[in-house]
Amino acid sequence: MANCAYKRVMLKISGEALSGANGYGFDFDVVGRIAREVKTLVDMDVEVGLVVGGGNIWRGRSGEGMDRTTADHMGMLATCINALALQDALEGIGVHTRVQTAIEMKEIAEPFIRRRAVRHLEKGRVVIFGAGSGNPYFSTDTAAALRAAEIEADVILLAKNVDGVYDKDPNKFADAKKYDKLTYMEVIEQGLQVMDTTATTLCMDNNIPILVFGISEEGNIKKVMEGHKIGTIVSKK
Ligand code: UDP
Secondary structure (H helix, E strand, O other), rough: OOOOOOOEEEEEEEEHHOOOOOOOOOOOOHHHHHHHHHHHHOOOEEEEEEOOOOOOOOOOOOOOOOOOHHHHHHHHOOOOOOHHHHHHOOOOHOOOEEEEEEOOOOOOEEEHHHHHHHHHHHHOOOEEEEOOOOOOOHHHHHHHHHHHHHHOOEEEEEEOOOEEEOOOOOOOOOOOOOOOOEEEHHHHHHOOOEEEEEEEHHHHHHHOOOOEEEEOOOHHHHHOOOOOOOEEEEOOO
16 A cells, blocks of 8 residues: 555545535536545555435435424435445446445345445445434434444545635635644534534544545545645544
8 A cells, every 4th residue: 555644534425515516416527526536545455435425415404394303314315325326436437336324225235234344345345334324313424423433444534615624614704714633622612614513522532533625626535645734634632
């Protein structure tokens, strides 16, 4: 493995990232580009677990007036649609990929079995974890933190549309300041938009660093792996 900062990573891609500028559904050019970025990791012999969100299709909190649990089930199904789209794009460029879901749908994907997931990773297959944690009232960020702990990932790579963590929204404020480094406690106390608090505390309790970086710029994942200082790292100190 050539100069890789990490051996096993958990890549979290938001659903929104798959929709490109459309804001809904898929922009297949973007899906293809993300797949190529993942391939660069695999080509560097990095083991890749991937959790994808569902926000390009449905989020539980969008279900105004709906039963929250039902709305969250719909969100988890949305993540499975995204997982299959990414699997298809990855396999299309020769990357062996397995989807494992937290809610069983065995005609479509494997159920989540930790030992089996780890075995796939050891064989160089990308494992996409669908249906979040399988529980309502959680987010895919929390699912990424949970699966990262379970597969003993070295880091969570949090791919965003912005290139790191800022003190305020950089799309609205020209003077927004980007952080290079933060502690988990700073994220929580300052209410910074990294991951939700449940996910952040799970990472803190299990000492899993979170690297927030921009996915819209091609080649960033490779730069992260080569140890370039891009984005924002959230860790113990
Ligand atoms: N969800 C859930 N439990 C989980 C993960 C996700 O209920 O463990 C539901 C929840 O409704 C959420 C939706 O799935 O809004 C999509 O996930 P998320 O909002 O995290 O996607 P992202 O914002 O990353 O696209």
